[in-house]
Amino acid sequence: MPNLKLPPRRSDCPLNASLEIFGDRWTLLVVRDLMFGGRCSYRDFLKADEKIATNILAERLHRLEASGIVEKHRDVEDGRKINYRLTEKGIDLAPVLVEMIVWAARHEDTAAPPAVIHDMTVNRDTFIAGLRDRWKSGR
Amino acid sequence: MPNLKLPPRRSDCPLNASLEIFGDRWTLLVVRDLMFGGRCSYRDFLKADEKIATNILAERLHRLEASGIVEKHRDVEDGRKINYRLTEKGIDLAPVLVEMIVWAARHEDTAAPPAVIHDMTVNRDTFIAGLRDRWKSGR
DNA sequence: CCGGATCCGTTTCGATACTG
DNA sequence: CAGTATCGAAACGGATCCGG
Numbered sequence: 557m558p559n560l561k562l563p564p565r566r567s568d569c570p571l572n573a574s575l576e577i578f579g580d581r582w583t584l585l586v587v588r589d590l591m592f593g594g595r596c597s598y599r600d601f602l603k604a605d606e607k608i609a610t611n612i613l614a615e616r617l618h619r620l621e622a623s624g625i626v627e628k629h630r631d632v633e634d635g636r637k638i639n640y641r642l643t644e645k646g647i648d649l650a651p652v653l654v655e656m657i658v659w660a661a662r663h664e665d666t667a668a669p670p671a672v673i674h675d676m677t678v679n680r681d682t683f684i685a686g687l688r689d690r691w692k693s694g695r
Numbered sequence: 696m697p698n699l700k701l702p703p704r705r706s707d708c709p710l711n712a713s714l715e716i717f718g719d720r721w722t723l724l725v726v727r728d729l730m731f732g733g734r735c736s737y738r739d740f741l742k743a744d745e746k747i748a749t750n751i752l753a754e755r756l757h758r759l760e761a762s763g764i765v766e767k768h769r770d771v772e773d774g775r776k777i778n779y780r781l782t783e784k785g786i787d788l789a790p791v792l793v794e795m796i797v798w799a800a801r802h803e804d805t806a807a808p809p810a811v812i813h814d815m816t817v818n819r820d821t822f823i824a825g826l827r828d829r830w831k832s833g834r
Numbered sequence: 835c836c837g838g839a840t841c842c843g844t845t846t847c848g849a850t851a852c853t854g
Numbered sequence: 855c856a857g858t859a860t861c862g863a864a865a866c867g868g869a870t871c872c873g874g
Binding site for chain 1: 706708714718732745
């Protein structure tokens with residue numbers, strides 16, 4: 557139980573490490589595509605509604621790889637193709653994304669289907685476990 | 696329970712609304728200061744370790760106010776002083792910040808005290824309720 | 835002192851065109 | 855398909871100034 561007489565100080569709650577990695581407009585969108593969209597190639601990411609520029613995408617993929625959040629793999633069936641895949645560190649971002657999506661659905665005008673949001677909130681832990689299962693089985 | 700046969704599609708999980716508001720390096724640091732640090736004035740925010748520039752801080756405070764995440768108030772005791780305070784929409788960001796802090800503590804090198812992180816994870820809901828209580832009583 | 839606003843040199847971003 | 859190269863626009867940072 558949090559001690560209300562000695563609440564956490566700012567210095568006890570370092571956000572900088574997270575923000576240095578994904579404190580920008582694009583990085584988490586790529587993670588979302590991998591986590592929810594079943595999209596895993598450069599071309600797939602470009603198809604997102606938000607229309608990321610090619611150079612920005614390439615740079616963000618490099619940074620995500622350097623941070624150990626995504627891994628690059630040659631497609632098993634088509635050796636020319638490159639697939640990106642979340643690492644364990646990457647799938648661990650699921651709670652962050654879920655909370656951001658839920659917050660926006662509550663306070664902003666988003667196109668999130670109420671059923672999905674309901675599932676994310678009421679069955680939050682199961683929902684996240686499901687994402688992780690799907691990630692694990694998708695290998 | 697999430698349906699693994701029909702997982703949420705990317706388009707069902709809009710992150711853009713959130714990222715448009717706080718998808719940058721500075722905005723959430725101000726929110727953190729208000730939420731965890733007991734810091735609520737312009738001068739307080741400047742004192743943070745991350746050394747935000749004065750013009751950047753002023754612009755972010757305006758944006759946060761325009762988004763309905765913070766409110767401006769004259770200090771009751773010292774009429775010259777201005778205090779910022781989270782709105783309900785602002786305190787609702789607590790789960791997002793907590794997940795970001797927990798993720799970074801797990802995967803990056805941060806200075807977060809293990810006791811606080813343990814509390815954030817094991818007693819997550821109580822921890823967030825405590826933050827909200829403190830916010831409510833601090834009015 | 836406090837809460838900014840303004841100016842300015844530097845860095846980063848991002849749209850488009852182009853390439854192996 | 856998966857990126858680079860280019861180049862103008864925007865953001866950043868640091869310093870300074872200013873009204874209350």
